[in-house]
Amino acid sequence: MAIPLAYNLRNLVVRKTTTIMTALGIGLTVAVxxxxxxxxxxxxxxxSVSGDPLHVLVLRQGAESELVSLFTREQFxxxxxxxxxATGSDGQPVASxxxxxxxxxxxxxxxxxxxxxxxxxxxxGVEMRSNVHISRGRWFQQGQKEVVVGKSxxxxxxxxxxxxxxxxxxxxxxxxxxxxxxxxxxxSEVWGDLNQVSADLNRVQTVxxxxxxxxxxxxxxxxxxxxxxxxRLAVHAMPETEYYDxxxxxxxxxxxxxxxxxxxxxxxSSFAAMNTMYAAVARRAxxxxxxxxxxxxxxxxxxxxxxxxxxxxxxxxxLGCLLALPLNSVTTAIGNGNFAEMAFGFRVTPQIMxxxxxxxxxxxxxxxxxxxxxxxxxxxxxxxxEV
Amino acid sequence: MSEAIIQTTKLTKEFIRDEFHVVALKDVNLExxxxxxxALMGPSGSGKSTLLHLIAAMDRPTGGEIRVLGHALRELNxxxxxxxxxxxxxxxxxxxxxxxxxxxLENVELPLKLxxxxxxxxxxxxxxxxKLVGLGDRLHHLPRQLSGGQEQRVxxxxxxxxxxxxxxxxxxxxxxxxxxxxxxxxxxxxLNKEFGKTVVMVTHDPHAAQFATKMHHLEKGxxxx
Numbered sequence: 001m002a003i004p005l006a007y008n009l010r011n012l013v014v015r016k017t018t019t020i021m022t023a024l025g026i027g028l029t030v031a032v033x034x035x036x037x038x039x040x041x042x043x044x045x046x047x048s049v050s051g052d053p054l055h056v057l058v059l060r061q062g063a064e065s066e067l068v069s070l071f072t073r074e075q076f077x078x079x080x081x082x083x084x085x086a087t088g089s090d091g092q093p094v095a096s097x098x099x100x101x102x103x104x105x106x107x108x109x110x111x112x113x114x115x116x117x118x119x120x121x122x123x124x125g126v127e128m129r130s131n132v133h134i135s136r137g138r139w140f141q142q143g144q145k146e147v148v149v150g151k152s153x154x155x156x157x158x159x160x161x162x163x164x165x166x167x168x169x170x171x172x173x174x175x176x177x178x179x180x181x182x183x184x185x186x187x188s189e190v191w192g193d194l195n196q197v198s199a200d201l202n203r204v205q206t207v208x209x210x211x212x213x214x215x216x217x218x219x220x221x222x223x224x225x226x227x228x229x230x231x232r233l234a235v236h237a238m239p240e241t242e243y244y245d246x247x248x249x250x251x252x253x254x255x256x257x258x259x260x261x262x263x264x265x266x267x268x269s270s271f272a273a274m275n276t277m278y279a280a281v282a283r284r285a286x287x288x289x290x291x292x293x294x295x296x297x298x299x300x301x302x303x304x305x306x307x308x309x310x311x312x313x314x315x316x317x318x319l320g321c322l323l324a325l326p327l328n329s330v331t332t333a334i335g336n337g338n339f340a341e342m343a344f345g346f347r348v349t350p351q352i353m354x355x356x357x358x359x360x361x362x363x364x365x366x367x368x369x370x371x372x373x374x375x376x377x378x379x380x381x382x383x384x385x386e387v
Numbered sequence: 388m389s390e391a392i393i394q395t396t397k398l399t400k401e402f403i404r405d406e407f408h409v410v411a412l413k414d415v416n417l418e419x420x421x422x423x424x425x426a427l428m429g430p431s432g433s434g435k436s437t438l439l440h441l442i443a444a445m446d447r448p449t450g451g452e453i454r455v456l457g458h459a460l461r462e463l464n465x466x467x468x469x470x471x472x473x474x475x476x477x478x479x480x481x482x483x484x485x486x487x488x489x490x491x492l493e494n495v496e497l498p499l500k501l502x503x504x505x506x507x508x509x510x511x512x513x514x515x516x517x518k519l520v521g522l523g524d525r526l527h528h529l530p531r532q533l534s535g536g537q538e539q540r541v542x543x544x545x546x547x548x549x550x551x552x553x554x555x556x557x558x559x560x561x562x563x564x565x566x567x568x569x570x571x572x573x574x575x576x577x578l579n580k581e582f583g584k585t586v587v588m589v590t591h592d593p594h595a596a597q598f599a600t601k602m603h604h605l606e607k608g609x610x611x612x
Contacts, residue, residue, distance in 0.1 A: 004500065010488035290484040293445060294498045294545070295473025297466055380445045384484070 003291060003300055008308035011280065012315075022276040023316040026363060029265040030320025030356045036258030037355065038327055038346040043334065046344035047244040049131065050185040054086070054220055055240035058210040058227060063236060064246075066100040066209045073097065075233055076210055082226060084219035085212050088124070094213035096125030099198045101208075103168035103190065107157050107341070109333070114341045116153060117189040118168055120197025120207070128213060132186050137162045137177030142193050145200075148177035150187035152331065152343035166190070169200035185244065188333070188342045211240065247342075254334070266363050269316070273367030277309045281375040282386070288375050289383030302376035309368020310361055317360025321353040392456050392553065392585055393419040393442055399450030400437050400608075411437040413608045414451065419601075421552070424579040424586040426599035434608040435589045436557055442587060443476055443555050444468045456552060473501045477546030477584075481558035483538040485530040485545075491517060492526040495544045502549065516544035520574055536567025543574055547584070554578060556588040560595050572598045 012019045058079065063069035080095040088094050099120040104113040119125075126132070126139065136154075140146035149160045165172040173192060181187045198204050214220035220239065227237035281288070288301055327346040334342055400412040412434045419425050427435040440446040441453055444460045453460050456475050463471060472478075485494050495513040504512065517523055520540040530538055539559060546554055556575065560568035576598050578584045588599060596602055604611045 002500075004489075004493070004497075006493065007486065007488060014488055286482075286484060287486055290480070290486070291497075292469070293443070293472065293478050293484075295469050295501045297469045381440060384445075384480075 002307075003296060003304040005307065008304060008311055011284070011308065012312060015280070018276055018279070019312060019315070022272050022312055023319055025272045026269045026313050026316025026360055027319030027323055029262065029269040029363070030317050030360050031323035032258070032265055033262040033359055034320060034324035034348060034352055034356045035327055035346070036255060036262060037352045038324065038348040039258070039332070040255045041349060041352060042344045042347040045347055046183050046185055046342070047247055048241070049183045050181070051239070051241035051244045052128075052130075052213070053217065053239060053241055054214045055128065056212050056214055056220055056223055056227070056237050057240045057243045058212065058235045058237045059208075061234045061236050066098070067102065069100075069208050070206050071097070071209055071235070072206050075235065076207075078233060079210060079227065079235070080212065082212075082223060084214050084223035084226070086215045088127075092124075094124065094128060096121055096128055096211045097194065097207050098125055098209050098211060099194060099201065099203055099207040101168070101197075101201055103166065105157050105159060105166060107333075109156070114157075114333070116157070116341060118147075118197065119189050119191050120194040120201075121191060122194045125194070125211065126191070128211060129181070129184075129186060131184050132179050132181045134177045135180040137175075140176055140192050143196065144193065145171050145173050145196055146176045147173045147190050147192040148179050149175055149190050150343075151178055151180050152187040152333075153190060154178045156331070156333065156341075156343055160190075169197070171200050183345075185247075185342055185344075266359070270363045270367035273309055273313055273316075273364055274371060276312065277305060277368050277371035278374070280308065281305060281371045284375075285378065285383045285386035288378055289380050289386075292378075292380045292383065298376040301378075302372045305372035305375045306365065306368045309372065310364040313360045313364025313367070314357060316364070317357035320356050320360065321348075324348050324353075324356070390421045391418045392421045393417065393587070394454045395438075395441075395451065396453075397451035398438070398441065398448050398453055400434070400441060400446070401449045410608050412441070412448075415605075415608075415610050417603065417610060419585065419587060421585055422579070422583055424576070424598065424600045425588070426596035426602045427587065427589045427605060428591060428593075428596055428602055429605035430591065432607075433605040435591075435605045437608075438605065439555055439557055439587065439589050442553075443478055444472060470501075473498055473549060475551050475553055477549070477551040477554045479539070479542050479546050479554065479556040479559045481561040483530070483535075483542045483562070485538055485541055487530050490527045490529055491522060491533065491541045491544075494530070494541055495548050498545060498549050512548055513544070516548040517541070519547070520544045521570075534567070535563050536570055539563060539567065539571050540574065543571065543578075547578060547582075552585060554584050554586045556586065558589055558591075560590070560592060568592075568595065 059069035060071055076097045080093040086094045101118050102115045103118050105116055107114040140148055153160045162175050165174050198207055214223050224237045227235055325348055328348045331343055331345045395415050395417045398412055398415040401410050429435045441448055442455055492513050495516050496509050499509040499512055517526060520543050522540055559571050572595055575586055579586045590596055
């Protein structure tokens with residue numbers, strides 16, 4: 001049987017200052033890791049709820065984003081009667097031609113101005129985004145220079161408030177409503193009437209993209225195949241979800257940099273845990289000798305000190321979770337494929353916290369292994385004679 | 388003559404300390420019979436503690452043979468020695484060596500963790516051992532809450548809780564006042580007389596040695612009687 005756990009727990013309590021300092025060091029490392037993971041998770045969640053699996057986004061061939069895509073009204077007329085496209089209650093294909101551009105507006109984080117996605121779309125396009133609804137004010141009216149802003153835009157851009165006017169293209173546009181897209185990326189967009197926006201941008205004939213809804217998943221696949229194979233149309237079609245998945249790529253450098261920082265900090269923290277445990281082994285040499293005299297094996301000693309190190313690091317992991325939890329209320333923004341700001345919230349989920357604690361346990365195991373092995377290898381008499 | 392439970396033949400222990408070759412024990416031939424209370428006496432550095440450590444298999448000899456309770460200790464590996472020591476030997480240190488973060492009861496229960504006893508049985512045994520040394524009312528005290536004499540009595544309870552045949556004591560009264568020393572020696576005497584334990588005690592205190600039934604003297608690593 002192993003040395004009782006109470007022995008390790010009470011020793012951690014007895015040297016509480018050292019325990020807290022080491023646990024705090026480990027906690028900070030875990031918090032950094034959790035911050036990175038929750039940031040990436042928040043971004044992924046935002047993008048994953050933004051797309052509909054039955055929606056097919058059509059861009060110009062070779063275009064990676066809506067901003068750089070050019071799509072003509074003729075192409076739209078040819079495209080919208082393709083097989084597999086769902087029909088609305090009015091008997092018309094569920095398809096939306098859209099124009100996308102960026103505007104600059106001063107934000108909380110960037111008073112000099114940050115890019116915002118502006119989307120011109122018609123009523124059909126609005127209806128296709130079933131996750132988007134007006135939370136304040138009203139929708140823009142056709143034929144009017146009116147826009148609605150996403151709720152993230154309203155909260156992060158002081159000038160993007162109902163009743164105020166924002167400038168893009170050649171005109172000033174009145175903000176008439178705030179839309180809520182749940183956790184979706186549309187929270188970071190500004191929407192206006194397709195004809196008004198495209199006319200203002202001098203892009204009446206050539207817009208940006210087209211969004212169509214397939215009748216079912218099989219039809220969606222076939223439709224994409226058919227559109228991509230159509231040499232005459234020369235378009236690049238993809239599921240809307242895939243388009244947003246690709247946008248997540250923007251977070252990759254951030255994710256890698258964060259992970260590298262966390263790993264470097266982890267190495268430092270494991271040395272801190274190692275140092276603490278070496279000190280514990282040195283201070284308790286006589287106890288180690290006594291335990292050996294009582295009949296506890298070298299393996300029991302090794303296990304006991306390893307457990308103590310893991311307990312210490314688990315405490316650090318839990319502290320890290322506590323430190324990271326407030327991030328749940330933080331919203332930040334990142335540039336998307338359209339060079340516009342996309343706001344999203346950090347998401348510290350139970351799974352992420354579990355990963356943080358597991359990370360701390362690994363850190364404690366690595367840091368505790370050498371001191372524990374040192375304790376187990378001590379000769380009984382040498383240990384008993386140490387002060 | 389009773390059965391010999393400790394037998395040493397030309398037992399030798401040498402080591403190097405600060406580049407000097409030290410002979411701690413030289414050709415020691417000793418027999419201790421079951422039920423004896425033996426005092427190992429001699430001046431500092433005479434090798435008496437070294438002999439005790441070899442009997443407890445806490446150290447290995449550099450020459451000669453040692454058999455304790457029928458086992459040739461040289462033939463046992465580390466794990467076997469640990470198990471053998473837990474079952475057969477109770478060791479009492481001069482400096483008590485209690486685990487400071489564990490209560491008296493938990494300290495005494497420690498060696499029983501290596502047995503198959505259930506928790507309730509372990510508590511019962513540990514409580515009995517503590518009552519036997521007169522500390523039935525100090526079960527939940529931490530070592531720092533006890534006097535030196537009481538700490539040594541907890542250590543004695545820990546040494547006897549597994550009911551070992553052999554009790555080894557290294558200067559058990561060296562850190563105690565006269566009253567506490569007398570209590571400890573009285574208990575050792577009782578363990579020998581009433582419970583039939585074989586006791587080997589290292590001491591250089593002639594008064595303490597009087598409690599033993601037999602005395603051996605060591606000088607410069609050699610047994611002189």
